[in-house]
Amino acid sequence: MKTMTKARLKSPWVLHYDCGSCNGCDIEVLAALMPKFDAERFGIVNIGDPKQADILVVTGPANKRNHRVLKNLYDQMPEPKVVLAVGTCAATGGIFHNCPNTLGGVDKVIPVDVYVPGCAARPEQIVDGIVLALKKLEEKSEKKEVAK
Amino acid sequence: MVSTLNPDMAISVAYIIVAPFLGGLIVGLDRKITARMQNRIGPPIIQPFYDLIKLWGKEPFLASSFQPILAMGYFGFIFTGLILLAFRQDLLHIIFTLTLADICLIVAAYNSKSPYSNLGGRRELLSMLSYEPLMVLTAISVQVVTGTFLVKGIFEYGTPLLLLMPAAYVAQQLVLIIDMKKSPYDVAGSGHAHQELVRGVYTEFSGYTLALIELGHWTKLVFILSLISLFWAQNLIIGWALALLLWFIAIVADNIYPRLTWKSMLRTSWVLGFMLILANFIALAIWRVI
Numbered sequence: 001m002k003t004m005t006k007a008r009l010k011s012p013w014v015l016h017y018d019c020g021s022c023n024g025c026d027i028e029v030l031a032a033l034m035p036k037f038d039a040e041r042f043g044i045v046n047i048g049d050p051k052q053a054d055i056l057v058v059t060g061p062a063n064k065r066n067h068r069v070l071k072n073l074y075d076q077m078p079e080p081k082v083v084l085a086v087g088t089c090a091a092t093g094g095i096f097h098n099c100p101n102t103l104g105g106v107d108k109v110i111p112v113d114v115y116v117p118g119c120a121a122r123p124e125q126i127v128d129g130i131v132l133a134l135k136k137l138e139e140k141s142e143k144k145e146v147a148k
Numbered sequence: 149m150v151s152t153l154n155p156d157m158a159i160s161v162a163y164i165i166v167a168p169f170l171g172g173l174i175v176g177l178d179r180k181i182t183a184r185m186q187n188r189i190g191p192p193i194i195q196p197f198y199d200l201i202k203l204w205g206k207e208p209f210l211a212s213s214f215q216p217i218l219a220m221g222y223f224g225f226i227f228t229g230l231i232l233l234a235f236r237q238d239l240l241h242i243i244f245t246l247t248l249a250d251i252c253l254i255v256a257a258y259n260s261k262s263p264y265s266n267l268g269g270r271r272e273l274l275s276m277l278s279y280e281p282l283m284v285l286t287a288i289s290v291q292v293v294t295g296t297f298l299v300k301g302i303f304e305y306g307t308p309l310l311l312l313m314p315a316a317y318v319a320q321q322l323v324l325i326i327d328m329k330k331s332p333y334d335v336a337g338s339g340h341a342h343q344e345l346v347r348g349v350y351t352e353f354s355g356y357t358l359a360l361i362e363l364g365h366w367t368k369l370v371f372i373l374s375l376i377s378l379f380w381a382q383n384l385i386i387g388w389a390l391a392l393l394l395w396f397i398a399i400v401a402d403n404i405y406p407r408l409t410w411k412s413m414l415r416t417s418w419v420l421g422f423m424l425i426l427a428n429f430i431a432l433a434i435w436r437v438i
Contacts, residue, residue: 007201038188040179043195049347051209051354054202078207078355 021060171366
């Protein structure tokens, strides 16, 4: 494995965006970042700045109000980046799927790499999802190195 | 005139080359100790290096074309200060080079329209206002004791400075906490965005510019610790033990205190810091007269 790819896998910085969820998944995301699971031992840091983040963690369905914000955050993240949709709402729209103000899943707005199902998704699953996201990141990183 | 390599010179050069990497290890150790204090396992000690390499490989997003120059300036001026220190030059020059580095960071923060970044820049100015006078006053006290501003003079002076200026040493604790951007005085932007909206003064940096800022931060840490180690310049092992003691207290303070307001930072550093150094200064002056 190349040094750059290894460094990328060892230091994924997470940006968490609540796209109008009921806060159930957000509480679980915060639980996954708490000292018991100690995400920092894998180098995972919760960062508030999209310009410095590698993984975008989105909870809740995309709606007509905030899809621009979501797209903006995604565009502000530099490559290589991956998107993790946490919870049923983020995946498909969940119980809000036929509401007039929602667009459905997050993938209607931005490309999603990993879906974590559950209402609410459990913290163990979220950690598992981030590990899957890292595999995606590795693929993207190696593709980028080849393209160079 | 080419002379044979002086062993002192060799040590200085080695120190300049090793310092940034040593800073990375110290930051890694800091993160590990912080994790253990919070009952976590914590990242590996070389974690900061992974972060740095990753940041270097990210797609560059620049706020302006001037930003990378300022990021380089931040690292460059700190590195220049380090070189001046390694060759035992003038203390005032060294401190003012550090000021220039901070100015670069502040101008870079003001170099975009982001309100978070501008607010961070303003707060970085306030941090400078808090710790720079303490450093300059300490340098003046050193001049009163040794009769010269040269770092060389400290090495040639017989007694360790700690015995003559203990209060000034205690005041360095404030300088170190503000410089390391640790709670309670991390007003401009903490290490990992634990307590703020975006990232304060670092908001507009990403990719390699952030990597440069990070590298500058490591170098600055070693630089400040080296300055503190001059309090026992006769035996630098004791000097570094003194410096690392303050560093450890800074980590403990970081873990037990929330962030305080910039007003309390100014008040503490100006009232407490000034009082400590001035008391020391007056005691020294009286001792001189006697």
